[in-house]
Amino acid sequence: MAVRIKNLSITYRTSFERRPTLRTALVRFGRGQRAVREVKALTDLTLTVPEGTSMGIIGANGAGKSTLMRAVAGILPPTEGSVEVWGKASTLLALGVGFNKSLSGRENIILGGLAAGLSRKEVEERADQVAEWTEIGDFIDMPMQTYSSGMSARVAFSVAVHMKPDILMVDEALSTGDARFRAKATDKMAELRSSARAMFLVSHGLNSIKEMCTDAIWLDKGRMMMQGSPEDVVEEYKKFTKVKKGSSAADDDV
Numbered sequence: 001m002a003v004r005i006k007n008l009s010i011t012y013r014t015s016f017e018r019r020p021t022l023r024t025a026l027v028r029f030g031r032g033q034r035a036v037r038e039v040k041a042l043t044d045l046t047l048t049v050p051e052g053t054s055m056g057i058i059g060a061n062g063a064g065k066s067t068l069m070r071a072v073a074g075i076l077p078p079t080e081g082s083v084e085v086w087g088k089a090s091t092l093l094a095l096g097v098g099f100n101k102s103l104s105g106r107e108n109i110i111l112g113g114l115a116a117g118l119s120r121k122e123v124e125e126r127a128d129q130v131a132e133w134t135e136i137g138d139f140i141d142m143p144m145q146t147y148s149s150g151m152s153a154r155v156a157f158s159v160a161v162h163m164k165p166d167i168l169m170v171d172e173a174l175s176t177g178d179a180r181f182r183a184k185a186t187d188k189m190a191e192l193r194s195s196a197r198a199m200f201l202v203s204h205g206l207n208s209i210k211e212m213c214t215d216a217i218w219l220d221k222g223r224m225m226m227q228g229s230p231e232d233v234v235e236e237y238k239k240f241t242k243v244k245k246g247s248s249a250a251d252d253d254v
């Protein structure tokens, strides 16, 4: 067993200041009124991921894919239900969020390694290799705020694949870069599939889901629409998006 998710629901609660109208501003002497908005990002999701699975996650923008990844990474507690993970999952940093942009790529790699639970010695041993793998040259020692989004993605991907997670999580939208780097990333993922206990791949590229995954799920508005072989799930998802759009565009990237 690699990951077991039972009846998982996640609700984001965001508190924000309501824009006051002139009248309320006058009456309340300019004090803003706070409102709370709840977004149910995942609803009653149950999923069992045995060892050796490469799980593809597909779905439209806002379907809940990243939320699911964060829950597996252990940084988002379930509002209801449970998430059990056997071993160490890639950290949030590997998903491209949580970099400290005022530090260099190399420093972020070190922090990422420590956050992933490696010892200082292990991190020191690995940091240069991880940095080199990004192939971003001198930029690796510059603050990350000077990076292009592709360069940040390379650092994120490199951290993800080199920190020996038992559960490898890759968000392809954040981890690709240009065509050549993408090919290198794909090779690396294929290599890791055999050593990691399981892999989760979020992608809008339906072909990569078919090529790299053994299993797939399709999420829509936080609910699981289907689980099955990547071919079947992609097929149904394509049908669904075509019907919804009312177009016949057989786009591969949805």
Ligand SMILES: Nc1ncnc2c1ncn2[C@@H]1O[C@H](COP(=O)(O)OP(=O)(O)OP(=O)(O)O)[C@@H](O)[C@H]1O
Pocket: 012, 013, 014, 039, 040, 041, 059, 060, 061, 062, 063, 064, 065, 066, 067, 068
């Ligand atoms: N930090 C947050 N606070 C409040 N709402 C959030 C937050 N993060 C995500 N959401 C909401 O939760 C829902 C699911 O978002 P999520 O990022 O998991 O979708 P996604 O499938 O990864 O989308 P995309 O393909 O665009 O990356 C969306 O309605 C989104 O607006």
